[in-house]
Amino acid sequence: MSLDDWQLVVGLEVHAELATNTKIFCGCANSFGDEPNTNVCPVCLGLPGSLPVLNRSAVEFAARLGMALECTVQPSVFHRKNYFYPDMPKDYQVSQYDLPINADGTLELPDGSVVGIERAHLEEDTGKTTHMGGGGRIHDAAYSLVDYNRAGVPLVEIVSRPDIRTPEQAQAYATELRAILAATGVSDAKMEEGSMRVDANVSMHKPGEPYGTRCEIKNLNSVRSLGRAIRYEMERQVQLLESGERIVQETRHWDEDAGRTRPGRSKEQAEDYRYFQEPDLVPVAPDDEWLASIRAAMPMLPAARRTRLAAQTGGDVDVALVVERGLDDLVLEAIAAGGDPGRLLVHASNNLSAGAGELSARPFAELSKLEATGALTATQAKTVLAELVTAGGDPAAIAATRGFEAMGDDALAAAVDAAIAADPEAWEKFKAGDRKVTGFFVGLVMKTTKGKADGKAVTALLDARAQS
Amino acid sequence: MTTAQQIADAVRAGERSASEVLEEHLAVIDEREGDVHAFNLVMRDEARAAAVAVDAGDRTGALAGVPVALKDNLCTRGIPTTCSSRILEGWRPPYDATVVARLAAAGAVFVGKTNLDEFAMGSSTENSAFGPTRNPHDLDRVPGGSSGGSAAAVAAGFAPLALGSDTGGSIRQPAALCGVVGLKPTYGLVSRYGLVAFASSLDQIGPFAATVADAALLLEVIAGHDPLDSTSLDRPLPPLVSGLGDGVEGLRVGVLTELVHAEGIAPDVRRRVEAAAEALADAGAKVDEASVPAASFGLSAYYLIAPAEASSNLARYDGVRYGLRVDAENTAEMNAATRTAGFGPEVKRRIMLGTYALSAGYYDAYYGKAQQVRTLIIRDFAAAYDSFDVLLCPTSPTTAFRLGDKTADPMSMYLNDVCTIPSNLAGDPAISVPFGAGDDGLPVGVQLLGPALSEATLLRTAAVLEGALQ
Numbered sequence: 001m002s003l004d005d006w007q008l009v010v011g012l013e014v015h016a017e018l019a020t021n022t023k024i025f026c027g028c029a030n031s032f033g034d035e036p037n038t039n040v041c042p043v044c045l046g047l048p049g050s051l052p053v054l055n056r057s058a059v060e061f062a063a064r065l066g067m068a069l070e071c072t073v074q075p076s077v078f079h080r081k082n083y084f085y086p087d088m089p090k091d092y093q094v095s096q097y098d099l100p101i102n103a104d105g106t107l108e109l110p111d112g113s114v115v116g117i118e119r120a121h122l123e124e125d126t127g128k129t130t131h132m133g134g135g136g137r138i139h140d141a142a143y144s145l146v147d148y149n150r151a152g153v154p155l156v157e158i159v160s161r162p163d164i165r166t167p168e169q170a171q172a173y174a175t176e177l178r179a180i181l182a183a184t185g186v187s188d189a190k191m192e193e194g195s196m197r198v199d200a201n202v203s204m205h206k207p208g209e210p211y212g213t214r215c216e217i218k219n220l221n222s223v224r225s226l227g228r229a230i231r232y233e234m235e236r237q238v239q240l241l242e243s244g245e246r247i248v249q250e251t252r253h254w255d256e257d258a259g260r261t262r263p264g265r266s267k268e269q270a271e272d273y274r275y276f277q278e279p280d281l282v283p284v285a286p287d288d289e290w291l292a293s294i295r296a297a298m299p300m301l302p303a304a305r306r307t308r309l310a311a312q313t314g315g316d317v318d319v320a321l322v323v324e325r326g327l328d329d330l331v332l333e334a335i336a337a338g339g340d341p342g343r344l345l346v347h348a349s350n351n352l353s354a355g356a357g358e359l360s361a362r363p364f365a366e367l368s369k370l371e372a373t374g375a376l377t378a379t380q381a382k383t384v385l386a387e388l389v390t391a392g393g394d395p396a397a398i399a400a401t402r403g404f405e406a407m408g409d410d411a412l413a414a415a416v417d418a419a420i421a422a423d424p425e426a427w428e429k430f431k432a433g434d435r436k437v438t439g440f441f442v443g444l445v446m447k448t449t450k451g452k453a454d455g456k457a458v459t460a461l462l463d464a465r466a467q468s
Numbered sequence: 469m470t471t472a473q474q475i476a477d478a479v480r481a482g483e484r485s486a487s488e489v490l491e492e493h494l495a496v497i498d499e500r501e502g503d504v505h506a507f508n509l510v511m512r513d514e515a516r517a518a519a520v521a522v523d524a525g526d527r528t529g530a531l532a533g534v535p536v537a538l539k540d541n542l543c544t545r546g547i548p549t550t551c552s553s554r555i556l557e558g559w560r561p562p563y564d565a566t567v568v569a570r571l572a573a574a575g576a577v578f579v580g581k582t583n584l585d586e587f588a589m590g591s592s593t594e595n596s597a598f599g600p601t602r603n604p605h606d607l608d609r610v611p612g613g614s615s616g617g618s619a620a621a622v623a624a625g626f627a628p629l630a631l632g633s634d635t636g637g638s639i640r641q642p643a644a645l646c647g648v649v650g651l652k653p654t655y656g657l658v659s660r661y662g663l664v665a666f667a668s669s670l671d672q673i674g675p676f677a678a679t680v681a682d683a684a685l686l687l688e689v690i691a692g693h694d695p696l697d698s699t700s701l702d703r704p705l706p707p708l709v710s711g712l713g714d715g716v717e718g719l720r721v722g723v724l725t726e727l728v729h730a731e732g733i734a735p736d737v738r739r740r741v742e743a744a745a746e747a748l749a750d751a752g753a754k755v756d757e758a759s760v761p762a763a764s765f766g767l768s769a770y771y772l773i774a775p776a777e778a779s780s781n782l783a784r785y786d787g788v789r790y791g792l793r794v795d796a797e798n799t800a801e802m803n804a805a806t807r808t809a810g811f812g813p814e815v816k817r818r819i820m821l822g823t824y825a826l827s828a829g830y831y832d833a834y835y836g837k838a839q840q841v842r843t844l845i846i847r848d849f850a851a852a853y854d855s856f857d858v859l860l861c862p863t864s865p866t867t868a869f870r871l872g873d874k875t876a877d878p879m880s881m882y883l884n885d886v887c888t889i890p891s892n893l894a895g896d897p898a899i900s901v902p903f904g905a906g907d908d909g910l911p912v913g914v915q916l917l918g919p920a921l922s923e924a925t926l927l928r929t930a931a932v933l934e935g936a937l938q
Contacts, residue, residue: 047790
């Protein structure tokens with residue numbers, strides 16, 4: 001079997017919960033993790049006689065996302081998607097069908113590739129079923145409990161075109177979309193909490209031939225799972241195709257522990273949703289003025305923020321990661337306050353994974369200057385930074401409190417000489433070009449100076465001594 | 469007979485108490501309800517408490533102390549709401565329908581929940597899980613349907629006012645058969661919030677009353693924009709009661725050919741329509757023949773659109789959350805067992821019909837085509853209203869038929885709605901007003917149709933017919 005003979009084709013369907021205060025068709029709170037069945041009312045429980053009223057914020061959020069994805073934001077209508085499921089209170093889902101609010105957009109990935117967006121439409125979420133007893137699956141459970149807090153939470157379903165060609169590109173798409181959802185405030189987009197859910201349509205074909213039959217992979221709980229599942233599915237499908245078998249169009253579930261996909265319920269493929277226009281709602285026709293105000297309030301998107309940061313710093317560091325963490329504004333402000341761009345970026349990408357906390361631009365800039373001038377070593381700077389994140393303050397003062405003073409050149413030279421004298425044998429090796437013992441000497445100097453020495457300066461001194 | 473207006477005036481003036489009025493009506497109920505079976509539930513205790521509250525509180529509401537019967541598909545907080553179906557067994561809504569809340573605020577006293585064809589599907593009130601309602605004029609005959617209980621309640625004097633719902637004639641046809649006034653308002657004029665849905669794009673709540681003026685009074689109380697119903701119209705309705713005596717001088721009345729001569733219209737009913745046309749002409753109206761060609765296809769289109777929407781609206785009765793549950797091995801089987809046991813045959817027939825009409829491969833031929841017919845009906849009515857202010861036709865093809873006469877043949881039952889359905893498809897208002905009797909001595913209603921929001925015109929025209937009889 002050779003994957004090289006085959007071309008992967010992937011299209012992604014992403015469901016994102018909108019971060020509105022209330023649900024899409026009623027006034028119940030849209031909030032995650034509350035006591036089961038506390039955020040419910042006749043409307044989201046689908047009680048007889050209740051009627052939906054569309055939440056204006058949900059339309060606004062969806063339109064904002066549509067604009068961020070370069071979609072045409074258009075008049076739309078809601079349809080009913082009919083099927084029976086216990087966590088769906090009305091046994092139909094109110095969704096959009098042939099006239100979605102957003103159509104025909106694009107998403108540009110950090111590597112410059114562009115994935116087409118077919119549509120990004122509004123719909124309501126379902127409740128959540130927990131199967132009790134047995135193996136915790138619907139088939140062998142003794143009974144099931146349903147929590148309708150999530151029923152009626154607004155969703156956008158973003159459907160990409162089948163433009164994705166590698167697992168890495170699929171991961172980059174999911175990552176970039178997540179960043180856009182977060183940057184625009186449209187969604188928390190947390191895959192682990194289910195506020196962003198990714199399904200992948202995967203098929204394999206030989207270049208020049210028509211697309212193959214696709215399988216829809218569900219239950220992907222992280223960007224990592226997405227990549228793993230696609231890779232697994234590539235191998236599975238190619239194996240079948242090369243042994244002359246056909247791919248069955250089906251839904252498959254990713255099993256994270258087993259590292260494989262499994263077929264879902266077979267009856268799903270025969271489902272007929274009997275879509276028809278939702279008679280309880282009227283068409284949505286946002287006026288141009290309102291749309292213009294949404295567009296005017298659009299925040300800067302991740303792609304533009306990456307370009308802006310890279311332009312400031314030369315872009316040797318992982319600017320994408322810094323933007324993803326939302327630290328780019330802080331770094332840029334610190335640069336504007338006279339900070340050292342290189343040191344700031346290193347900290348933002350390596351030492352601020354949990355966020356900036358109490359750290360503000362000016363102290364951050366000061367810290368980078370202390371470091372750049374050699375007043376603080378990298379290790380000391382990291383310690384001071386941690387304190388700035390938890391409590392804020394003045395970096396120089398923190399350094400003084402901790403006894404982090406600049407080490408004079410003479411003192412450093414004395415410490416290095418003492419280290420050399422301490423182990424002549426190792427020193428001979430160093431002089432002979434064995435750089436493996438560098439670490440030994442640096443460690444020794446650090447120990448005697450109690451960490452005040454700068455590692456790079458020590459190495460430079462050792463080199464100078466060896467050549468003289 | 470005491471009208472709702474007279475009761476409200478007397479209670480407001482302190483001449484009568486709401487409790488006194490209520491006891492009189494409860495006495496009539498005690499006397500005849502055993503024969504008529506208009507109610508699924510007589511709310512004696514709640515009504516007495518409400519009457520006491522009216523008497524103790526301010527009596528200025530438009531309906532202060534007036535007994536009102538509610539069709540049992542209108543949600544009443546804490547009071548069983550059954551839709552005459554086993555499947556809603558035990559369910560008590562946690563909220564009031566908007567119309568119920570408005571009536572309560574106006575001082576109305578609810579005497580009970582009235583019987584109906586299950587989920588409002590039928591034309592005789594025989595499709596009720598709790599047994600049929602009988603016509604107070606002849607207990608061997610049906611009251612019509614689906615709001616047969618509300619029509620019978622008003623006709624029997626159980627309450628001067630009642631609310632019904634009309635999806636294809638369910639207010640007007642029973643009004644005609646029971647000899648009372650029934651009005652289906654413009655779609656969107658009355659909030660549907662709290663009306664258990666049959667076919668959402670057609671359903672509309674409306675009044676039953678013994679007189680045209682009382683129907684106008686009740687409609688004024690329940691009409692008006694409701695933010696809880698997205699299809700509710702956000703336009704003010706012209707006053708209804710104050711213009712009732714304005715007459716029909718110069719009004720252009722069209723006798724609607726396609727419906728006067730539709731299949732199955734009995735000669736005695738047709739004669740009453742002709743007499744109504746004469747009465748209006750005598751009163752100064754300009755009467756001519758009118759044509760709405762597409763109206764002839766109304767029945768066929770309706771029996772695709774209404775079941776299609778019903779198949780979706782009734783999906784929620786699955787045994788999971790409320791009402792009946794018949795346990796089974798797994799969820800899908802529990803759903804099926806519950807629905808098999810809980811729904812009657814007519815409801816099942818329409819769910820199957822509607823499911824089929826929406827299915828992939830059939831949608832275009834059935835549901836899609838029916839929607840096109842609906843568009844044509846709207847267009848043809850609009851054209852007719854260029855030349856006419858009001859259209860006149862029968863309400864029901866015949867007077868009240870005998871119980872059991874049409875239960876074996878659904879098609880013959882469906883044909884009862886041939887004259888009423890077009891207004892639902894068009895979304896326009898229509899009123900049925902009693903206009904004499906047929907050869908069998910039973911009441912005949914004639915129907916007046918008008919363009920959207922023409923309720924005031926329809927009511928004053930109906931008032932002229934009402935006056936012509938006296």
